[in-house]
Amino acid sequence: MRVSDIDDSRAATNALLAAAREAQWRPHAVARFLGQATERSARQAARRPRALAELTALHCLLLPLTRNRQDRRWVTASWTLGALHLGLLERRDRLSAADALTLIRGNLPATSVGSSRFSGVLAIASDLADGHLARRQSTDSPFGDYADTFADAAFWTWLALRHEPSSTVRAAAIAAWAAPVVAVTAVALVRGAMPERPRPALLRPAAVMQGVVALRHLLRR
Template identity: 45%
Template sequence: MTRTRARDDARRRALAGDDSRAASNALLDGLREGRFGPAAWGRFAVDTTARSILEARKRPRAVVEATAVHLAMAALAHPRGRAWVLTSWLMTVTHLGMLEERRTLGAPNLLTIARANLPAASARLGGAVPVLALATDFVDGKLARGTGTVTRFGTQGDYLSDTALWTWFVVTHEPSTAWRAITFAAWAAPVAALAAVSFARGGVVDLPRSAWVRPAAVVEVIIGARAIGRIVSRRRDARLERGGAPT
């Protein structure tokens, strides 16, 4: 009983503290301790919601920034894409504790969030999606490192954004089955495996970025270049057809 009480006290302190990783570990440990049963999931939902509200209240400006960028992307989105934008907004405002000591999102994270929502706006943006995806992925990281604003929110948000975007992109636009499989292996599979291991161990497990992000980034560039090449080829063919049409 004493050990259980001490563990519960430690979990409450972690959830109320400023260390987002400790809070995540406490939440995952509670799930594992409850053997992932209905009661454990209920407690997880309550504790996660309370933690998210606490961290959002500390960062009202970040909430406003997140809402503004999502409203802008919703305005660009096809009606069917607005559910994607809403999901992204919920993911953002419930993970603001990962900003750590920062109280605002800042330009790098806003670029990352905008990139994550490009699929929702693809009907309007068309062939610009891969170009914007590659450009913002290059700029946000450079900007964060250059301004000393790297956070867990930005680091994890960056690769989750890329995972969602490029997985969607190859499913909807990549004609090669082989490249679709390679993209899944480079992005979606590691994220799923990492999440599964974190839940199983009852604590956050980080994948070495050099072991994953660099190969995944190469795949991202290749997929983007292939898409841009197809766009250029279609436009060239269209010009040739117009030029060869009878007058």
Template identity: 50%
Template structure:
């Protein structure tokens, strides 16, 4: 079967249909998990090179992870990748675009620095364009891209953006469409696509704004809309001691 033949979607629809017909009861969920696991194992066995590439890539992430949470993220990313290789469809290897997408998903495992925001924007800009230019676009890439964006940007906003309005805008832009599509897929017993937006995606605009705010000179996590604040929020974990001069200066 060629790339883009839709075989992975048909299998996923069959799994969801069985779950729906089983009334989402425990037995139906058990059958769903067993069939999905068996299919994932068969598809990974059919693509040993892609499986080896995904494993080697995530082994590098695991070795470079900055802490236990980073290693857990890398392990979870590997598990999701290795169990969805069937979504490569006609391809037997990961593409450069796929690698960039998986890198974005694992940036928080490697560093919490401000540079990760621009790096995520850059990989998001490049991966889709590379996939289209090289003819390597696939359901795997689309699936990984959405998960990579959500899994990177939501923690990034929670960590680096003090203004709840910006955090809420970004989380809503990613969580609501994904949650809605997932709920609809289980309810209907078939895959439901997240609507594609032509031009600049609202989430991308919010991401770029948050990165720009994070990188602007004099930015210090604190009161929304200011570069400096009189006190640090209790829920915030800034990269400096809680009683440093950053927490005691007055906003201009």
């Protein structure tokens, strides 16, 4: 069976990673990995035309809110990543309201809203809202889970690096959001399989950092 025919996204990704790892990530193995991953992503997107249309419409609505070419590239990159990972919707064929809120949060840095004093508060509110909607509507999926992780990493790292004057807080932000994404990616490449994302039951350090960064940004003149 070809990897592109495997229905479970995690199993398909693990199969691709394992094959590349066995080939020691040589150039031909990397090229094969990228080619097969892109082919599978295209197949999965074609099987979900409604989700692809919703994803495209959402990002088209965000484009007028951008300020320059760099912001438009951010939105384009967000669309590309979303389209390549529609297979993570699994049995769903459309985006949920929670998914839309997550994608909007991830694109806040590309809009004028991102630089406002209230952007951190809005990001926290959207994070709480999309989690509530996902649980209430039973729309949890690997797509929403990974989109939430990357949206948080993108927005909070950007906000800290762009607007936080304290080098200590900036370093803490990188440790809270960017470092885990890099670490999970490195583990996946070394092991040849995607690791489980840790889910602390009581206290999430990143959640505490959200409050710190958002409050400092809100109160800063």
